[in-house]
Amino acid sequence: xxxxxxxxxxxxxxxxxxxxxxxxxxxxxxxxxxxxxxxxxxxxxxxxxxxxxxxxxxxxxxxxxxxxxxxxxxxxxxxxxxxxxxxxxxxxxxxxxxxxxxxxxxxxxxxxxxxxxxxxxxxxxxxxxxxxxxxxxxxxxxxxxxxxxxxxxxxxxxxxxxxxxxxxxxxxxxxxxxxxxxxxxxxxxxxxxxxxxxxxxxxxxxxxxxxxxxxxxxxx
Amino acid sequence: xxxxxxxxxxxxxxxxxxxxxxxxxxxxxxxxxxxxxxxxxxxxxxxxxxxxxxxxxxxxxxxxxxxxxxxxxxxxxxxxxxxxxxxxxxxxxxxxxxxxxxxxxxxxxxxxxxxxxxxxxxxxxxxxxxxxxxxxxxxxxxxxxxxxxxxxxxxxxxxxxxxxxxxxxxxxxxxxxxxxxxxxxxxxxxxxxxxxxxxxxxxxxxxxxxxxxxxxxxxx
DNA sequence: GTAATATTCATACGTTCGTTTCAAACATAC
DNA sequence: GTATGTTTGAAACGAACGTATGAATATTAC
Numbered sequence: 001x002x003x004x005x006x007x008x009x010x011x012x013x014x015x016x017x018x019x020x021x022x023x024x025x026x027x028x029x030x031x032x033x034x035x036x037x038x039x040x041x042x043x044x045x046x047x048x049x050x051x052x053x054x055x056x057x058x059x060x061x062x063x064x065x066x067x068x069x070x071x072x073x074x075x076x077x078x079x080x081x082x083x084x085x086x087x088x089x090x091x092x093x094x095x096x097x098x099x100x101x102x103x104x105x106x107x108x109x110x111x112x113x114x115x116x117x118x119x120x121x122x123x124x125x126x127x128x129x130x131x132x133x134x135x136x137x138x139x140x141x142x143x144x145x146x147x148x149x150x151x152x153x154x155x156x157x158x159x160x161x162x163x164x165x166x167x168x169x170x171x172x173x174x175x176x177x178x179x180x181x182x183x184x185x186x187x188x189x190x191x192x193x194x195x196x197x198x199x200x201x202x203x204x205x206x207x208x209x210x211x212x213x214x215x216x217x218x219x220x
Numbered sequence: 221x222x223x224x225x226x227x228x229x230x231x232x233x234x235x236x237x238x239x240x241x242x243x244x245x246x247x248x249x250x251x252x253x254x255x256x257x258x259x260x261x262x263x264x265x266x267x268x269x270x271x272x273x274x275x276x277x278x279x280x281x282x283x284x285x286x287x288x289x290x291x292x293x294x295x296x297x298x299x300x301x302x303x304x305x306x307x308x309x310x311x312x313x314x315x316x317x318x319x320x321x322x323x324x325x326x327x328x329x330x331x332x333x334x335x336x337x338x339x340x341x342x343x344x345x346x347x348x349x350x351x352x353x354x355x356x357x358x359x360x361x362x363x364x365x366x367x368x369x370x371x372x373x374x375x376x377x378x379x380x381x382x383x384x385x386x387x388x389x390x391x392x393x394x395x396x397x398x399x400x401x402x403x404x405x406x407x408x409x410x411x412x413x414x415x416x417x418x419x420x421x422x423x424x425x426x427x428x429x430x431x432x433x434x435x436x437x438x439x440x
Numbered sequence: 441g442t443a444a445t446a447t448t449c450a451t452a453c454g455t456t457c458g459t460t461t462c463a464a465a466c467a468t469a470c
Numbered sequence: 471g472t473a474t475g476t477t478t479g480a481a482a483c484g485a486a487c488g489t490a491t492g493a494a495t496a497t498t499a500c
Contacts, residue, residue, distance in 0.1 A: 009447080027247050030487065041449055046489060048447095138401065158406050159417045162398045163387035167425075170386020177350075178382045181358065186378050196431035197379045205387075208424030211416035229477080250457065261479055266459060268477095 010048045012038040015107075018059050022110035025117060026056055060118075060133060063111025066104065068137050070096035075140055084148040087203040091195075093141055094168055094202065098195050116173025149206065156210065164202045171198060230268045232258040235327075238279050242330035245337060246276055280338075280353060283331025286324065288357050290316035295360055304368040307423040311415075313361055314388055314422065318415050336393025369426065376430065384422045391418060 016038035020029040031052055035042045049055040074092035078084070097115075100108030118130070142161065149157055175188040188194055236258040240249040251272055255262045269275040294312035298304070317335075320328030338350070365377055372380075395408040408414055 025247070027245070031489090032487080041447095042488095043450090043490080044448070052488065155402075155406055156417060158398065158402045159414070160421055162395065162406070163391065163418060163421045166388070166390020167383035167386040169390060171382065175382065178378065182375075182378045186375055186382070194379070197376060198383060200428050200431045201380055201383045201425040204428030205421040205425040208420050211413075211420045251459090252457080262458095263460080263480090264478070272458065 009038075009040045009044050012040055013045060013048065013055070014059055014062060017055055018063065018107065018110045018114065021056065021059060022113035022117070026114075031055075057129065059111075060114065060129070063100070063104070063107055064115060064133055067096045067100055067108075067111070068134070070103075071137055072140060075144060079144065084144065086145070086148045086206055087199060089141065089144050089148055090164070090202045090206065091199050093137075093164070094198055095195050097168060097172060098198065099191055102191055112172045116169045116171075145206070152210075157206075160206050160208075163205060167198065167202060229258075229260045229264050232260055233265060233268065233275070234279055234282060237275055238283065238327065238330045238334065241276065241279060242333035242337070246334070251275075277349065279331075280334065280349070283320070283324070283327055284335060284353055287316045287320055287328075287331070288354070290323075291357055292360060295364060299364065304364065306365070306368045306426055307419060309361065309364050309368055310384070310422045310426065311419050313357075313384070314418055315415050317388060317392060318418065319411055322411055332392045336389045336391075365426070372430070377426075380426050380428075383425060387418065387422060 013034060017029070017034050020034055020037070031045050032042060035045060045052070045055060049058060071092055074096065075089065078088055078092060096103075097112060100112045102108070104111070142158070145157055145161060146154070152160075171188075171194070175186075175194070179187045233254060237249070237254050240254055240257070251265050252262060255265060265272070265275060269278060291312055294316065295309065298308055298312060316323075317332060320332045322328070324331070362378070362381065365381060366374070369377055391408075391414070395406075395414070399407045
């Protein structure tokens, strides 16, 4: 029975699985690849995590729970101050995700990429995994945006929130692709700049005039 | 040697593979599942497509090429008229994707979901597959947005385009998740409405004031 | 030290995978 | 008809997968 000083098998497995899930993907990563790279025995996975999906769940919770706690902290602070600014609520939603790398180092970076990947590939991952991980965050932020955008119909608000999540997930999962596409002009190392760009983009999208309203203002 | 009247093995394979890749995902779909569901022999896949990846490529081209042709048609029309409206360029980029279902029926719907899925899961799919499929579209639209938003630095413009693509991909891949999350309030059957929502969201995001510029206007 | 527990190890099981083989069925041309 | 090229069929290949087993080895408790 030990908990404090184990630079241990279990942790080595978690770290390696995290890295592989993030870079290659969950369903194409074999347990043998993980254990051989971590330098541990194959059976150790079933001993510590029972199944492959058990391992995934523990990897996910380890990297996503702190992020969601931070999100709710920031939202709590806003609500305690009665602050229902769209931009600041957006920031509370996006910044903890985008800053995971600098807060949690390599673990944060990998966790973020797993998250982004899984948004589009729930292959082999049951639906309720996501529900459990994000239900509270979704509920709280939906309500906050309801207060921040009272004139916007529920349906439009949810759609726009959906678009924001998509932009975020894509940024988290594959902003390295943008780096290669732009021949290095765009890179994600300057987290501050990415946060500002995404927050301003999302805020503008959320507060856009309704399609019916004749105030687009983007004509040539 | 026949081409015109084959309600054929090859087509049955393509249809079934398309459906399975779209609903379950590429890497977790086995060739045996495809052939058994299509009612054809397992070896037929290797006869007609050589490898599993060859099958994927043909599925992708069959559903994505028409969409990209339509995008470029619409962009051609705009450029021929000297029309560099952000909203209309955005529409040329997004609408052909979102309308694939009604243009190509079930094939369009499945193709769209495969596309959305693969944006986040290039697991087992080499990088140049995407490059080949989208390089021309990316180049043309990047240039068009450069003319439509001349005051925006290249870097910001590419980032915002990246966000737009993320919002689109997420909408294509998993707007059914939004339907269940919103308890049926949001659904994607009304394509017109989804197009308008996403176009207005993306246009607003693309034309947002720069983060440095003090004109956010979303403070409470 | 000894007993009890916790962890690691080598190895194997049963499945399923993508791919291949080669003969049988089919179409077409002469 | 026979010959030729194309498409299907049943069966198997070797490899890799997730998982399970039981003995060996650390670790802890007394």
